[in-house]
Amino acid sequence: xxxxxxxxxxxxxxxxxxxxxxxxxxxxxxxxxTKLCFxxxxxxRYKETELNMGENSCIDRCVSKYWQVTNLTGQxxxxxxxxx
Amino acid sequence: xxxxxxxxLDSLPEDDKMRMSAMIDQLQIRDxxxxxxxxxxxxxxxxxxxxxxKSLDKQEEACVRRCAEKFLKHSMRVGMRFAELNQGAATxx
Numbered sequence: 113x114x115x116x117x118x119x120x121x122x123x124x125x126x127x128x129x130x131x132x133x134x135x136x137x138x139x140x141x142x143x144x145x146t147k148l149c150f151x152x153x154x155x156x157r158y159k160e161t162e163l164n165m166g167e168n169s170c171i172d173r174c175v176s177k178y179w180q181v182t183n184l185t186g187q188x189x190x191x192x193x194x195x196x
Numbered sequence: 197x198x199x200x201x202x203x204x205l206d207s208l209p210e211d212d213k214m215r216m217s218a219m220i221d222q223l224q225i226r227d228x229x230x231x232x233x234x235x236x237x238x239x240x241x242x243x244x245x246x247x248x249x250k251s252l253d254k255q256e257e258a259c260v261r262r263c264a265e266k267f268l269k270h271s272m273r274v275g276m277r278f279a280e281l282n283q284g285a286a287t288x289x
Contacts, residue, residue, distance in 0.1 A: 132219055139227055146274045147234075154270060156242050158262040163269050171270060175277040 141182065149174035231271075239263035 153170035154163075163171070205213050243259035244252070252260070 128215065128219075131216065135220065135223055139223055142275070142278060143227070143230070145278065146271050149274060150267060150270050154266060158242070158259050158266060161262050161265040161269075163266065163273065167270075168273065171273050172277055175274055176281065179278075179281045 145175060145178050148178065235264060235267055238267065 149171055153167055153174055155167075205216055208216065239260045242263055243256050
């Protein structure tokens, strides 16, 4: 694999690897979020196919809060890392 | 999940762009299959309780339909909100 802009092929592989991990992380995040908010917001008796207004609001708020918890947790993990 | 998840694929050289594109396609296929299985599991466990017969009765079938529809609609809404948050769009409480 030819080097471009002084980048070695090893570095390039690393970048692709990181990009792939980042994408997989986002997909996993989305899937967990979807599952959790469904469990918390949707009535399991499935009385109808449409989402009612209450469910819609709940979903919006659940997603928002989940996002905040994600950011908060990320900050805490970054700051509490033990010194190497 | 779609290609808009990545900021700017266009700025990459052609072969890198194709590689990223192939990576995304693969993730998408894997995710679709995973979603299929988990939806079946969910609707089965929420809708099927008895085993007097081999076939689903009318109620069970209707329940499964509503379950699947509802989950898909829910998933779309979550996707919209998630995309908004990713872009840093502020929404009201």
